[in-house]
Amino acid sequence: MVQADAPGSEAPWSAPLAQALEQLPAERRRQLRSWQPAPEAGLRNCDRGEQPLLDLASNDYLGLACHPALIEAASRCMASEGVGAGASRLVSGNRPVHEQLEAALAQWLGRARVLLFPSGFQANLAAVQALADRRTLVLADRLIHHSLLVGVQASGARLQRFAHNNLTDLQRRLEHARRDAPQRRLLVISESLFSMEGTSPDLVALSALCQRHNAALLLDEAHALGVLGPGGRGLGHGVEGVSLISGTFGKAFGSGGAFLAGDALVGEWLLQHSGPFRYTTALAPPLAAAALAALEQIQQHPSRGAALLERAERWRHRLEAAGWSRPPGRGPILPLLVGSDLRALALQQQLEQAGLLSVAIRPPTVPEGQARLRLVLRHDLPNGSLEQLVCALGMP
Template sequence: MDWMEKELQDLHVGSAKRQLHRTTSLAQQPGYAIRGARTLLNLSSNDYLGLAQHPKIVEAMREALLSDGAGASASRLVTGNHQPYGELEAAIANWQNSEAALVFGSGYMANVGVISALVGRGDVVFSDGLNHASIVDGVILSRAEHARYRHNDLNHLRALLEKHRDKRRKLIVTDAIFSMDGDAARLSELVRLKREYGAMLMVDEAHGSGIYGRQGQGYCHALGLHDEVDVHMGTFSKAFGVYGAYVCGTHTLIEWLVNKARTLIYSTALPAAVVVGISSALELVRAEHWRRDHLLTHSKSFRSALRDAGFNVIPGDSPIVPVIVGDNETALQFSHALENEGILATAIRPPTVPAGTARIRFSLSAAHTEEQLTMSLGIIERLGRQMGVLA
């Protein structure tokens, strides 16, 4: 196994080596985190609505721990399908205005399980070039042909659909909001193409759930296209502040997944306490629209201020605001400099993003205040000039 040391050294030389950093969230200071001995303003979290430390969710989970114990003890098809699952899935289906819903252990497990259950050898998946790694892995494990189209390039997708129009099953899959760029899929055009070529359409709302739509149902609902999406997937680990994922669709789809999705069939169920916590979070997501208003208002002004300062910022309106730096070493140095100034903002490098597009991925939360973000913008611009990121 000596080959590992050589390859790890190569990663280090290329400023591409990753390591774990112990980080602690602060229940009494939402929007902050402790790393090492320092308290930092957290601009890297996916806790978009500021719910991860919400006392209502924490108390619901505490009570469930005392009554149901720490673990589910088995998969859902054995003895792990505890009562809170049915209640949560009914609430999700109602929230999403769909026939049925199914809870998975994580977003990764949902994407891998769903894609490999829907397609196989002889089929083809059309996947946006910037889709999440879990989608890519789901396609690989399905053994279907993988036809990747250039990011949001619908002419390229049309050409691929035309090339593969005679395939047995065709699945178009896309993120709704792309996790590293923060921009949105061109869903209206995707709907037209899926109709024209008789394809299924699956949308991953991991970074859209809770944020868009009247009750936080997601980007598809915000555009009025939810009835056109065959497989609607989202997570509870971001805006909901908990853990797990859901898939919505017809009764037939959900029944099929219960029988065919290997990541559901062969995984221990989420503990009842987690499921209860999700249910509590769902109530807050649906009712507290002010969180979305607060988040999207600050996201717009934060992105605009960075762009006006001269940073290379990808357009969008989501709380994911990436500043493209270019090379790995500069991105790491920028991140370290921000941390020294009290801001936690992680450098994202290849292979998570394409080569030459290393970046600082700022991620905002409803827990942030206008004063905190204004202070952060001043520091970011000053350091950007000192480091040569800004002219």
């Protein structure tokens, strides 16, 4: 019988973990808190049983996560097909709802092929590995999501990071790469809406630059889909030269899971060669059904995204008028940069005491010295939310 280690003792392999935790400052420690949705865009802290807080933290941009149409679609699917798929898509986990969702997304986005994944992290791993290998040079925006960086590492490609949304820096690097190795495989990675910055690149110029230097372009549209671009189709929609799009259902779609959308060739390569697709249980059918219902909602109400962007502009103007630095970008993500971790945590607590939830974002999620409050607008925020926020924030 194997005995557990005595309290206070550490196995040799665990010593580096314990040391790393000891060195972690208190203001960098994360903790899990349990939340339950409440009416009027609220979240109730299950651990404390307090009054609900107005949700200015989640990525449920269109307020669809608790929409009756999504709940009904997921419930109906669960009643007929169960909860999980039970296997990968290539074994016995492929369901009609998966193919229905893929076909609907392909038509909506104007792409030849869409493949579903259980998570955005998996989708990004698969995307990078499809477009890059150990002979590839990847040029990535300095602020791309961690999952994309892990994908580059897994592909074995060489990585260069260009300054955030700086196409002059990217052009210089592309020109240098082509001079050094004219036939080298090049991949550029960016996002259409950066989740912690609220900023977007000039997609038309970015794509033209990639085409000029014969570089593939991988665009993560996770935070843009449903809100930005024509009919909420993302900023890459209709832009020639975007090789592959990564999208998720856990944000504006109010469900869970993810997808990749590209041409027929890349889609077939993913089906035949992608480990993240092949070796994972298929997306739960109820989540796929909910995502399909969300797509129908987005198509039926295309003005919701535009209205949310207009509201975001009003919030930016009001925050600037109150003395805060104007949050960059034009989407529903409004970061308030405050600098230090302690200041960000203090502001988070200040807002919670006023009935608002906005989480302090600290390194390594953001660069050192750039801690912030990440304010997120939702379609279903009640009237008066902006003034409540400005009052709670006070002077900067």
